[in-house]
Amino acid sequence: MELGEALRTTGAVRDYTADAVSDESLYRILDTARFAPNGGNRQAWRVVVVKDPGVRRAIRDCYLPGWYGYLAQVSAGLVPWAVVTDEQAMAAALGRAASVAEAAAAGPGGFAEHLDAVPAMLVVLADLRNLATLDRDIGHYTMVGGASIYPFAWSILLAAREEGLAGVLTTMVVREEAAVKTLLHVPDELVVAGVLALGHPVRQPTRLKRRPVEAFTTLDALDGAPFAQP
Ligand SMILES: Cc1cc2nc3c(=O)[nH]c(=O)nc-3n(C[C@H](O)[C@H](O)[C@H](O)COP(=O)(O)O)c2cc1C
Numbered sequence: 001m002e003l004g005e006a007l008r009t010t011g012a013v014r015d016y017t018a019d020a021v022s023d024e025s026l027y028r029i030l031d032t033a034r035f036a037p038n039g040g041n042r043q044a045w046r047v048v049v050v051k052d053p054g055v056r057r058a059i060r061d062c063y064l065p066g067w068y069g070y071l072a073q074v075s076a077g078l079v080p081w082a083v084v085t086d087e088q089a090m091a092a093a094l095g096r097a098a099s100v101a102e103a104a105a106a107g108p109g110g111f112a113e114h115l116d117a118v119p120a121m122l123v124v125l126a127d128l129r130n131l132a133t134l135d136r137d138i139g140h141y142t143m144v145g146g147a148s149i150y151p152f153a154w155s156i157l158l159a160a161r162e163e164g165l166a167g168v169l170t171t172m173v174v175r176e177e178a179a180v181k182t183l184l185h186v187p188d189e190l191v192v193a194g195v196l197a198l199g200h201p202v203r204q205p206t207r208l209k210r211r212p213v214e215a216f217t218t219l220d221a222l223d224g225a226p227f228a229q230p
Pocket of ligand 1: 168172
């Protein structure tokens with residue numbers, strides 16, 4: 001597949017056919033993704049391929065509280081768990097998460113409620129001993145550590161395309177990280193970066209919604225002129 005097309009069309013896919021994802025495919029995907037860039041080439045990622053139905057259900061149960069909290073915040077007009085946010089509004093929204101969960105329980109459920117049934121489930125972990133985190137002590141939320149892990153996750157999603165697969169990186173389980181770590185026997189030095197779902201897509205997106213370059217790129221300073229198409 002042509003690189004530019006892959007970069008422009010690898011959207012989040014949450015609907016999969018009933019076809020299984022073979023271990024051969026999964027192995028090839030990981031074998032390509034391992035070339036992802038990462039700070040100091042420490043390759044701090046670890047992956048747990050979750051096949052056990054009971055563990056999968058438990059992972060789904062760790063996903064759901066975050067999901068309902070997310071929905072409650074979105075319906076309150078918030079960016080869920082934004083680092084800079086209206087804390088009171090966020091707390092009020094989270095207080096409504098239980099009723100969002102109740103409403104969801106009455107319906108057929110979507111991706112979140114059926115997460116345990118995705119064709120392939122990969123939990124991505126990060127070993128904090130191997131994360132060069134340049135902003136760990138500069139007085140704000142850290143960004144750099146994750147940058148050594150998420151390109152790897154993205155490479156998994158891109159490599160999946162080559163196999164005719166598609167998927168999505170999810171992070172809701174991080175709200176229940178302690179439970180996930182217990183489930184997967186993860187020691188203190190590692191953290192949960194996310195859960196990747198993969199499968200054969202019911203449909204592959206072709207047109208993703210993203211802002212144009214001019215909307216996020218400026219010249220010489222953040223308040224400089226937009227970097228417009230020449
Ligand atoms: C760091 C990160 C966390 C995400 N977490 C979730 C998640 O927990 N659940 C989910 O369904 N999608 C999750 N997504 C997928 C995003 O919702 C998706 O990338 C975004 O809405 C753009 O979708 P599109 O590529 O289909 O346009 C996550 C994506 C990223 C990069």
